[in-house]
Amino acid sequence: MAKAPVLTPRADDFPRWYQDVVSKAELADNGPVRGTMVIRPYGYGLWERMQQEMDARIKRTGAQNAYFPLFIPQSYLTREAEHVEGFAPELAVVTHGGGKELEEPVVVRPTSETIVNEYFSKWVQSYRDLPLLINQWANVVRWELRPRLFLRTSEFLWQEGHTAHATYEDARDFAARIHRDVYGAFMRDFLAMDFVLGRKTAKERFAGAVNTLTLEGMMGDGKALQLGTSHELGQNFARAFHTQYLSKDGTQELVWQTSWGSTTRLVGALVMMHGDDDGLCVPPRLAPVQVVVLAVKDDEAVLAKVREVGERLTAAGVRVQVDDRTDTPFGRRAVDWELKGVPVRVEIGPRDVAGGTAMLVRRIAGGKRPVALDALAALLPAVLEEDQELLLARARERRESRTSEVTGVDEAVEAAAAGGWARLPWAALGPDGEARLAEHGVTVRCLVTEDGAVPDADETPGNVALVARAY
Amino acid sequence: MAKAPVLTPRADDFPRWYQDVVSKAELADNGPVRGTMVIRPYGYGLWERMQQEMDARIKRTGAQNAYFPLFIPQSYLTREAEHVEGFAPELAVVTHGGGKELEEPVVVRPTSETIVNEYFSKWVQSYRDLPLLINQWANVVRWELRPRLFLRTSEFLWQEGHTAHATYEDARDFAARIHRDVYGAFMRDFLAMDFVLGRKTAKERFAGAVNTLTLEGMMGDGKALQLGTSHELGQNFARAFHTQYLSKDGTQELVWQTSWGSTTRLVGALVMMHGDDDGLCVPPRLAPVQVVVLAVKDDEAVLAKVREVGERLTAAGVRVQVDDRTDTPFGRRAVDWELKGVPVRVEIGPRDVAGGTAMLVRRIAGGKRPVALDALAALLPAVLEEDQELLLARARERRESRTSEVTGVDEAVEAAAAGGWARLPWAALGPDGEARLAEHGVTVRCLVTEDGAVPDADETPGNVALVARAY
Structure with missing residues (x-):
């Protein structure tokens, strides 16, 4: 199959290549309001799979999900001095509601430490209420002057964790646990991402934190991208919001806190860490579609066969999509799946049906070879596992060599x-x-x-x- | 166990009873900005389970999830005359972003038909692109003057489906399918809700729709609550946004559309349809916690036993929580689980450990009786199933008799x-x-x-x- 030159090569212009992939793999479009984005089904499917896996890992720490309001009174933000200084330039402000000017303008949350603390200060009474471990999946808004899809958008989706602990040590250990055992393990084992776990300098810290832990990944052009952060907040917000508890000794003590977030930026990171000149490469454990079974031709036996193979592989636990859209040329569909980074293509034409074979095309390891249809289900798990490891190894090798x-x-x-x-x-x-x-x-x-x-x-x-x- | 009079009786003041349940079962708190709410972990856990189940049912129709921006240019809303007339009084308007006044104010989405159509008009080119079936899980804002937690809030969470079809018939059938086979089946089979499926009059139709299908449930006080709606939009938005496709015959045709939504209001409906003077009753299929295993006393053998029973029941596929918080009085914990509507309590004290029994307390069917611990795992599925059916039967009986x-x-x-x-x-x-x-x-x-x-x-x-x- 001759490949159409659909993407700007990375070596020519990496940012443009990125934009091309995001657009042509149908991950996202620019929204009408500056810096916003429309996440298309294929891009959202990646995010959904990330969410599911991350959510399960977060819950295993004992954290529970909750939901805090989108709108925060402006006065809340000003209670923690560094926090407001950090976020003031990025705020979106609602001044009118229900046809009237509001008495106090409200900000659209850029993050939720302030509003969370307002409620933590009510919910936490005694040492028995600690640790309080809360997570929220939500949208946040930080006005962005130089937006880039997924990487820097005025509105993005994320999870933000907020916890309160009785002691400094407990908070410190929890922030470290999220950093290494939740974010680190998730990104390495599920997203096949390579990164360095480290500590931010005072200059780069989250506004209001006493310590920010970060995961830094190297992109295809050698630049860094912050993949997630976990903060020790000390008692800064507790002091501002009077979040305190009655200790076993009967004294009132301020809680120690953490917050931590990871965002739809991870979809952009995925593109830039694993993508190549043919498009995206999706790690098999993440992939919403691990294997696409393509009908090469509009032929009854072929169509019946691709559906049968699709069902058989689905039954074997593989995430499969059948592509029987034979009113679109085969070459165009093949390029499209390559762009979308689906790890394995199983291509079936009339001769394959006759011979009981299919062409197995590997997006990540590369290469194509005929395989017996009967051997496919047994073959795929090892193929997918190999691809998963290959992506991680490539990313690590790049970082080390550069x-x-x-x-x-x-x-x-x-x-x-x-x-x-x-x-x-x-x-x-x-x-x-x-x-x-x-x-x-x-x-x-x-x-x-x-x-x-x-x-x-x-x-x-x-x-x-x-x-x-x-x- | 003597019950504390924690709730206003329904017969005295139903709205106050509702507020009491929402607050004391820790479902939600009022947010600081008028009409907003904080959904607490137990309330959010109910919503999460609803989401999971609904999402799976929506996906079975072939719809895919996507995400559209929170902010919509004001000009979009005015393109469909009835739509803007319906929503203008409820809009929240952002006038400042990034420290500057915006050139065009943006509205916080009250619903997404307009912005969705802006993109549908780009994505849909040919009959091959139809039907286009999209769903989104998101927050929306409709300024609310008389807010009530879950039922009417300025910000709420929901799913909104948006579809485009080649023909009137296909759109009509899809709206009906969502109405009956997705919403109807979900609410009846999963939430044990009773309702009437019907058609809204012209006066009550969604702003911009040609037909609105609704599910109406009867609450504990005999009032009605709209549980969900599915709209045929005809070609109203297609006309306003030029959403058209090239037909097989080579002509340009406007698409036919539907939209449909269900919201966090369902949590409120759950309270008001199934609750009683002791609190919430959660249908077992929905329940995040189906069975709570309580340690009656701070006794080593008891604590070991509740944990063992908890593990055994979890292994048997029951959603279990172990309550070993013996630093809180047993009576208070029992009342709390009753308030939260957990279907079954398994209470274990020292004498139970000695006798190999537990007290089985049923929240929905009522009554308590000792059971052999060894018989528990085999007994529970039938108990939970019976409770599920009982809730539905009670709700139906109420509606029919009233x-x-x-x-x-x-x-x-x-x-x-x-x-x-x-x-x-x-x-x-x-x-x-x-x-x-x-x-x-x-x-x-x-x-x-x-x-x-x-x-x-x-x-x-x-x-x-x-x-x-x-x-």
């Missing part, structure tokens, strides 16, 4: 400009070096310890800064 | 005032009679045919109007 050790700011800027990450001692860089990097559009993505663990503090001796350009 | 046949407006008003529904020939009532009913706060909930089916038109001979006060 990360260099440097000693100073100039070298770091050079490495970032060349499309890579640089590592250097945080003691040598420090906040001053960080400010100089920023002049070149380069940021400290995170700090890690010498042996690659997450540091307890910015100033832990031996901390290494990972610096890069970022989305 | 519905009367009347002949004119005065009698109908009287029946409604007495807390019931009235049936009378639509030919005798008509739009004039409907207007007179409205003066007394009574509405035509829907029209049905003589034999209880859904009429094809308002003026089908023999149509019966079902009238009532409504939430």
Whole structure:
């Protein structure tokens, strides 16, 4: 099959390639209001599968889902000084409701720490009510001047977790657990993503947090993307909202809190981490469609066979789609499934029906070969598992090969400009070096310890800064 | 166990009883902005289970989920005249974003027909693209002057389906399929709800629809509540947004459309249809917790036993919660589970452990009796199934016994005032009679045919109007 040159090659213009994939794989369209997006069924299907898996993992920590209002009184945001300073420039404000001007304008939530604390302060009375572990799936709005579909949109979908604990240690451990055992495990094992787990510098921290843990992934062009964050909030919001509990000793104590979020940005990350010049590559565990069974020709025996194979594979536990739309040329459909990154195509034509075979085409490992139809169901699990591992290995290999050790700011800027990450001692860089990097559009993505663990503090001796350009 | 008088009795003040249940069963709290609500974990757990089941049923029709933006340009709404007239008084308007006044104010979606059509008109090109079947789970905002938790809130959660079809017949049949086979079957079989399937009069139709199908349920006080609606939109939005397709014959044709929605109001309906003076009664198929296993006393053998029983029942496929919070008095916990409507309590104290028994307490059928612990897992499925059927039978019996046949407006008003529904020939009532009913706060909930089916038109001979006060 000759491939139509449907996408801008990555090497020519990576941002344009990204836009092409998002549009041609029918993931999303720009919305009519600046920075908003329409998530199309195929893109939403990816997000739905992410949600399901993430939700199950979040619930295993003991957290329960709830729902807080979209509208927050403006006065709530101002109660935590750093928080309002961080979010004020990005707010959307509702001034009219029900045909009247409102007495107090309300903001559309950019995140929910403030409104959550208003209720936590009512729900938490005694040490018996702790830990309080809440998660919410919702839309949030942060006005975006340079929007990019999935990566930076004025409205996005996410989950935001909010917890309250009796002690500093309990909160710290929970934030770390979400970071490593929920986000980390989910992204690695389900999304086949490679990343570095680290700690944000003071400059890059969430507005209102005392510590922000991050997962940083390397995209196909060597830039970094923040994949998710987990924050220790200390007692900042507890103080502002009087969220306190009666201890076993009978004293009133402020709670210790965490918050953590992951967003539809992960769909963009998926494109940019696993995609190639032919389009998206979807890890099989995530894939809404793992295998597409295509009728090559409008032929009764072929149509009957693709449906039969589709049913057989579905019964074997594979997520299958049958493509019998023979009023669209076969080549166009094949390119479309390639664009959409479906891991395996099973193509069946009249000769295949006669011979009891099909053509097995692998999107991720590459290559095509004829297989006996009877062998297919037994073959696929190993094929899909191999693809899953291959994507992770490729992403890891890219990051490792494109990360260099440097000693100073100039070298770091050079490495970032060349499309890579640089590592250097945080003691040598420090906040001053960080400010100089920023002049070149380069940021400290995170700090890690010498042996690659997450540091307890910015100033832990031996901390290494990972610096890069970022989305 | 002596029951504390935690709730206002229904007979004293039904609306207050409702508020008590919502608050004391920890379903929801009022939000800080007028008309908004915080859905607490137990309430959200009910909604989540509804979502899962409804989502699966919607997907079986072939519809796919997608996501459209929260913000809609004001100009979109004005394109369909009836639509904007219907929704203008309820809009929330964003005038500022990112620190600046917006050039064109945007509205927070009250529903998504307009923005959906803007994209349908791009996605639909040919007859091959039809039918296009889309569903979205989202929040919407309709400014509410007399809010009531779950029933009427300024922000609510819902699913809204939007479809486009090549022919009038196909659209009509799809709207009917959602009405009866998706909403009807879901509410009856999963929520144990009783309702009447009917057709709205012109006065009660959705703004922009040519036909609105409804499900009307009778609440505990005899009032009606609209449980869900499915609309035929005709070509109204297609005309306004130029949503057209190239037919097989090569002509450009406008599509025929439907939209349909069901909301978090269903949680309120659940309370008001199945609740009693002791609180909520949750149908077992819906229940996030079907069985709670309670430790009566802080005793090691008891605690070990409740955990063991919990694990055994979980393994048997029952949704179980173990309540071993012995630092809270047993009586208070028992009342709390009763309030929350968990169908079955298994109470275990020291004597039970010794005797290998437990006390089985049934929330829905009533009564308590000792059972052998070994018999529990085998016993529960039948108990839960019986409870499920009992709730449906009770709701049906209430509606039937409180519905009367009347002949004119005065009698109908009287029946409604007495807390019931009235049936009378639509030919005798008509739009004039409907207007007179409205003066007394009574509405035509829907029209049905003589034999209880859904009429094809308002003026089908023999149509019966079902009238009532409504939430």
